Each structure stands twice: as structure tokens, then as C-alpha cells.
Amino acid sequence: MISLSKVSKRFGSTRAVDDVSLDVPAATIHGVLGRSGAGKSTLLRVVNLLEPPDSGTVTVAGRDLGTLTPAGLRDARARIGMVFQHFHLLHNRTVAANVELPLKLHRVERGERQRRVAELLELVGLSDQARKFPAQLSGGQRQRVAIARALALRPDVLLSDEATSALDPGTTVEILDLFVKLRDTLGLTILLITHELDVITRICDSASVMRDGKVVEHGPVAELLATPGSDLADQAFRLAAPGEGGGINVEVTFTGSAVGEPVLAALVRHFDVDASITDASVHTVAQGTVGRLRLRLPQSAASEKAAAWLSEQGYGVRRI
Numbered sequence: 001m002i003s004l005s006k007v008s009k010r011f012g013s014t015r016a017v018d019d020v021s022l023d024v025p026a027a028t029i030h031g032v033l034g035r036s037g038a039g040k041s042t043l044l045r046v047v048n049l050l051e052p053p054d055s056g057t058v059t060v061a062g063r064d065l066g067t068l069t070p071a072g073l074r075d076a077r078a079r080i081g082m083v084f085q086h087f088h089l090l091h092n093r094t095v096a097a098n099v100e101l102p103l104k105l106h107r108v109e110r111g112e113r114q115r116r117v118a119e120l121l122e123l124v125g126l127s128d129q130a131r132k133f134p135a136q137l138s139g140g141q142r143q144r145v146a147i148a149r150a151l152a153l154r155p156d157v158l159l160s161d162e163a164t165s166a167l168d169p170g171t172t173v174e175i176l177d178l179f180v181k182l183r184d185t186l187g188l189t190i191l192l193i194t195h196e197l198d199v200i201t202r203i204c205d206s207a208s209v210m211r212d213g214k215v216v217e218h219g220p221v222a223e224l225l226a227t228p229g230s231d232l233a234d235q236a237f238r239l240a241a242p243g244e245g246g247g248i249n250v251e252v253t254f255t256g257s258a259v260g261e262p263v264l265a266a267l268v269r270h271f272d273v274d275a276s277i278t279d280a281s282v283h284t285v286a287q288g289t290v291g292r293l294r295l296r297l298p299q300s301a302a303s304e305k306a307a308a309w310l311s312e313q314g315y316g317v318r319r320i
């Protein structure tokens with residue numbers, strides 16, 4: 001649904017987006033994680049051509065945005081909804097009027113506008129707030145209005161620029177759950193940028209990690225978390241360094257049904273090694289459960305064999 005191929009964008013000597021290729025299938029949520037200045041906002045602005053790339057192609061819903069006429073581009077942009085951290089609502093208009101605005105600008109007939117606004121407010125759970133003004137709403141409600149407005153023209157794609165960064169944790173979860181509902185009920189494709197790892201692990205089907213304009217890794221979230229050495233996994237698990245004490249320190253990553261397996265008992269049984277856990281953590285993401293365990297094994301040939309055996313059993317094993 002969204003496809004970027006070798007996209008670059010510079011500002012002077014800054015490579016804000018550097019040779020990025022990315023595919024987001026229809027009806028999935030893709031999250032781009034990165035620190036401030038990594039290039040996330042520029043990437044998002046490139047996708048709706050608010051910022052034309054210096055090179056590379058951007059395809060949304062089968063249309064190569066770089067080849068469109070100005071009229072074609074306006075039409076394509078209307079099919080891309082966008083929500084922002086600070087909502088960008090018109091404060092002197094009611095909730096209903098804010099949602100109606102894109103429909104008015106696109107000269108949709110009055111009866112149809114009213115039907116559509118009612119439908120959208122119902123979708124985001126704000127039917128009873130239609131006559132209020134943004135100032136009378138909570139942050140989460142304002143973001144719902146902004147989402148309803150972004151969906152007014154029935155876009156294929158929703159772009160979210162840190163939509164939950166200004167919200168408290170409970171409200172963040174409500175908005176993220178709404179994104180999931182939109183993916184599942186409307187088949188909407190959502191590309192979101194965030195600096196919050198929890199946003200990625202809670203709702204994203206796939207993710208990219210950006211650093212200095214580059215995508216340093218990307219893939220299904222559960223797969224990234226299960227990959228030893230993955231940047232996303234290291235951020236998610238944040239396990240303590242093994243510290244002094246000698247021996248062989250290994251990090252074991254396991255997924256799916258392996259999470260519940262008595263791996264330590266198996267090590268003792270097969271190799272007669274005393275393994276001690278130095279740290280461990282389990283993450284439940286949209287696609288399943290991924291766990292990580294740091295073990296200290298005695299310095300011995302049996303321990304070497306035990307580590308190799310774990311690897312053969314399909315666990316991700318890394319020396320640390």
C-alpha cells in the first residue's frame with residue numbers, strides 16, 4: 001500500500017532521509033522508531049509529498065506520487081489522512097464542523113456531509129460531543145476529532161506524526177486501540193512515527209528503526225524482538241550487564257511456545273551444568289510473546305556444548 005524505494009532528502013549538508021526503502025502492506029500498521037533528529041518527520045512528509053524527495057520513488061495505493069500532475073497529486077493527497085501530536089483543530093469551530101471541513105473543501109453535498117460526520121463521530125466514539133468546541137474536550141477526545149477529520153475523505157492511508165506523544169499513558173492506549181480498530185474494521189493502512197517503543201510493541205505489525213536518516217533495521221515486530229543483536233530488541237529488553245563473576249555469559253532469545261519451556265531444567269538434565277539467570281524479561285506484542293534470558297554458565301566444555309545445543313534447538317543465542 002505504501003512503498004518507498006531508495007528515497008533520499010537532504011537539507012544542506014544534512015541527510016535527513018538517506019536511501020530509505022520501505023514497504024507497508026495494506027491493512028497493517030507500520031511504526032518508525034527513532035530519536036529526535038533521526039529523520040522520522042521528514043520521512044512522513046516525503047510520503048505525502050509535503051517534502052518532495054531529492055531522489056527515489058514514493059508509491060501510495062499504486063500511484064507513483066512523483067509522476068502525478070498537480071491535480072492528480074491533490075487527489076492522491078486527499079486519499080492520505082494525517083494526524084499530528086498537537087491535533088491542529090480549528091478552535092472556533094465545533095467538533096462536527098472540524099470533521100466536516102475536508103468534506104466542504106471537496107464540495108461534498110450537504111446531506112452527505114452530515115451523514116458522513118455522524119458516521120465518523122460514531123466510529124471514534126464522540127457522537128455525543130458533536131456540538132462542543134475543542135477547548136471543552138480532553139486531549140484524547142481532541143485527538144479523536146483529528147482522527148475523524150483525517151478519515152473524512154475515506155483515505156487508504158493514515159499517517160500519524162507522534163499522535164500520542166502529548167497524551168497521558170491511559171489516553172495513549174485508547175488512541176492506539178482506536179488505530180487497531182481502524183486497521184481491522186476499515187482495512188486502513190497506518191504509518192506512524194514515534195520515539196516511544198511502547199507504541200511499536202503494542203500495536204505495530206512491522207517496524208523500522210531510523211538513525212541519522214537511515215533505516216538501520218526493519219521487519220515484523222515479533223521477528224525483530226526475537227533477533228539477537230537487534231536494536232529494537234535491545235531497547236525493548238534492556239537487560240542488566242552480567243557484571244563480574246567469570247563463567248560464560250549467554251543471552252537466549254525465545255518466542256512462541258518456547259516461552260513456556262523448561263529450558264534451564266533441560267540444560268541441567270542434558271549437560272549437568274549449573275546455569276544461573278542474571279536477568280530476564282518477556283514481551284507480549286501484537287503477534288505473540290518474545291522472551292530474553294541472560295544466563296551465566298560455568299567455564300567448562302559442558303557449558304560450551306550447552307550453549308551450542310540451545311542454538312540447535314532454535315533459540316537465539318548470543319555471547320555477551
Ligand SMILES: Nc1ncnc2c1ncn2[C@@H]1O[C@H](COP(=O)(O)OP(=O)(O)OP(=O)(O)O)[C@@H](O)[C@H]1O
Nearest residue numbers: 011014015016034035036037038039040041042043
Ligand atoms: N526544513 C528543514 N530545514 C533544514 N533542516 C531540516 C529541516 N527539516 C529537518 N531538518 C533536519 O533534518 C534532520 C531530521 O529531522 P526530522 O525532523 O525529520 O527528525 P525527527 O526524527 O522527526 O526528529 P523529531 O523527533 O525531533 O521531530 C535533522 O537534523 C533536522 O535538523
